[in-house]
Amino acid sequence: MNPNPAPDVPEADGRPPAHHRGQDGMCGPLAVETATVPRQQPGDLGEQHTPMADASFGDRAAELLDHPDPQRAADAAAVENLLRCWVRENNLAKPDGDTLRIPLHASGTALLVPVRYWSVTGWHRFGLPALERGPSEAPGVDAVTVAALLGREAGHSEGADLVGRVADSVRRTTDFITDRRAHPAPVPEADLFLTAEQSLVLGHPLHPTPKSREGLSEAEARLYSPELYGSFPVHWMAVDRSVLATDSAWTEQGRTLPAEQLTARLCGGLRLPDHTVALPLHPWQARELTHRPAVAALLDAGLLHDLGPYGEPWHPTSSVRTVHRPGAPAMLKLSLGVRITNSRRENLRKELHRGVEVHRLLRTGLGEQWQAAHPGFDIVRDPAWLAVDAADGEAVPGLDVMLRHNPFGFGDDAVCIAGLTSPRPWPDHPGMHSRIADVVERLAARTGRPTGAVAAEWFLRYLDHVVRPVLWLDATAGIALEAHQQNTLVILDPKGWPVGGRYRDNQGYYFRESHRAQLERRLPGIGTASDTFVSDDVTDERFAYYLGINNVLGLIGAFGAQRLADERVLIAAFRQFLTANAGLGSPLPAQLLDAPTLRSKANLLTRLRGLDELVGPVDTQSVYVTITNPLRP
Incomplete structure (x- = not known):
């Protein structure tokens, strides 16, 4: 696999071509946008200051993900996930101060949540919440309690199931963090693709139970978990x-x-x-x-x-059930009746x-x-x-x-975006650190450019090499891909710049009804056995969520929450990209640019309603909610 390089490759010093640079080394249009962003003083809620020199994951002094007790670190990650879900699924606005109050009418109290970083795109960072009018000396509310309170507030019958799955997810994440702290580097014989597939330690930042795997014993988890370098x-x-x-x-x-x-x-x-x-x-x-x-x-x-x-032996990839063996011509997507996140994976x-x-x-x-x-x-x-x-x-x-x-050779650096952005124990680095932070800081050190400028250029190249081809397929063939962060791979060159991409998932295709005749001419009988044609309205909703919200806005949020770039600068760049591609033929750019609200998948509500996302019609498999479009000026 040798993807062609981007048309605009870095010059010898690693900077973008001269015709794309502004005076500070950032791509020209972004340099203009940067100048329009007001500076916030340190200490302001959601401050978008220049990242620290080591591009570390937030403020190390108060980083609960680095707690010496792995269980406390795992619990803190789970609490943040639950709170991010609740904020998004209830479309909560940024609070006036540095504390978010979440009313809990069903329990006669409220959660008081310290806000460490407020993200325009939903990748908020929170401290441990406290119960309003609770004892001042009480420790923060743990993940199981938060899950019980939010489940009761939502008023759905699956609240007890949610609590059990949150506990299971925390327990497994504790094991993963413990193991990664002891063995942060991959096994020596692992190829780059396998290393990337084993890197998603914390999971989806907007899922209430990202590492829940009901049915696996402790011994089985050791063999079958990519996070534990399993093989069998x-x-x-x-x-x-x-x-x-x-x-x-x-x-x-x-x-x-x-x-x-x-x-x-x-x-x-x-x-x-x-x-x-x-x-x-x-x-x-x-x-x-x-x-x-x-x-x-x-x-x-x-x-x-x-x-x-x-x-x-075969090695589980990030999906757990798809297995990879370096050098084998095929990967195996196996059925696995374990309930992972929201579904039994058969x-x-x-x-x-x-x-x-x-x-x-x-x-x-x-x-x-x-x-x-x-x-x-x-x-x-x-x-x-x-x-x-x-x-x-x-x-x-x-x-x-x-x-x-299996198109990936031993040296092909193909990384799913979820694994690229997920923090984890890192070799020779204190605390949690993501691969994208490592890539950006290395590029910044090599080129002598500001971290924010490097992150912005990396993001622009990602849009060109990964997002634009997905839009092309929708525009040309009427096929929308369920290109969320775990299904989307970015191909990195030896320096860490995006040079290509891959999509993987035989479940995640939406053939537009409006293109049925065209696709039928290409392949007679298409969709008969696969049941892949979907109405354009549903396709628009799902495509906007998976590619727009989950993938690109999620990437922007990761850059911001990890203090690598100003989210507002990247949002401005994304708007420019969408504007430039509005004439391509896909309705997605105009939808993302113009709609005052978007429909977002609600993982917490989906779990609380007991839905299995692989069962039933595509338009009712998951709960979707309306959120404010962060791309609107």
Whole structure:
């Protein structure tokens, strides 16, 4: 994988080309915007001062994420997540002072929350809250108590479930922080892609239970958690061809390879019974499946054979269930019935069809057209799958695998944005530190430029190399990608600048109804098995959230909360980018620029209502709320 460099590459000293620089070394338009931002005095709420020289994560002296007790650090992270969710989902405004008061009418009290940083985009930093009129000597309210209070205030029946999941998430995050403090550097044999996939220690900053994994024991968590550098051999089943369901568009040297040929290659010398094919499963899933009647019936009938674990170890990626083995031609997207964040992660048959369908669609000429316009960006393809049908022809849930291209060599620095921005214990650095902070501070040191200027240029290059290609696909083909931060990879050059990107997820495609005829002409029958066409109204809402709010505004918020850049400067740059691309054909730029409000996914309310985001129609799988558009002047 060798993505082409950006048209405007740095000069020898690492600065942007001269025709893009302002007098302070920042890109010209941004230099103008910087001059218009009023300076705030130190101590002002939400101050956007110049970051500290070490680009550290906030104020080290009061950083609860660095508490010597890992449990206290994990609890503080969970409290901040819950409070960020509540602020966003209730569209709360910035308080007048340095304390946010959250009324709790159902409990007859209020939370008094110290505000350490108020983010325009929602990446607020909070201290531990106190109960109003509570004892002054009482410690701050912990995450489980905050979850119980907010669940009661929201008035939903799943409040107890939320409390349990918050406790589970805190417990697991405690383990991750403990382990990372002892072993902050990756294992020596890890490639760059795997290192990045194992880096998301704290998880989604706007999710109430980002590390909840109900069903995993402590011993299993050690093997199956990317945050703990886990690895394991996959579990193999042999499937009789009479109950095999499969499809493949995987090609090598112009020849389509059946999916079973690919799994045979991956299982090496494993001996199979006659008339069977090899099916890899997650070990946890394999154990759980034997208790399901449909699987037990197949085993009893000799149509399914349990061969056990075999082969070299695979490594869980940031999604936990997709596994990677350096040098293998494929990654495996496995079903895993563990409830992770909001869903049990088992492949749906329509999603298996969707991955192959998108690969075939791109091979109709659309992919070549896209690559000609944006040679540094592509979709990580999911071109083959295997699954099992029962004797009556019905799909057997959870007994399947998606075979995903592995386009990343040992030295390819492909990083999901969530992992890039997430703070974690860092080698030879005090406390929590994110990869993006490390990248920016190294670039600033190398070039002698201000941290804010480097961060702004990095952000502009990201928009060019990652966001613009996603807009192009929507404009040209009517396909919106669910490009949230964990699904979006940025390709970094050796210095740390963005030079390309990748999207990955066979679930996250929205084919616009308005483009149905056009897509049907490209690939007859498209959407029939994959159920991928969505109304334009729903597509607009989801695309604005995933690419606009979660991805880009989330990145801006990370830059701001980690004191790497002024959020208002980056918002001005994003507005300029959207204005320049408003004529591309995607409705998203105009929507983000002009709408006074936006619809945002509400992870806390989704959890409180007990929704599984993989179940039901796409427009009702999650709760969405209305928030003020931070891009409006």
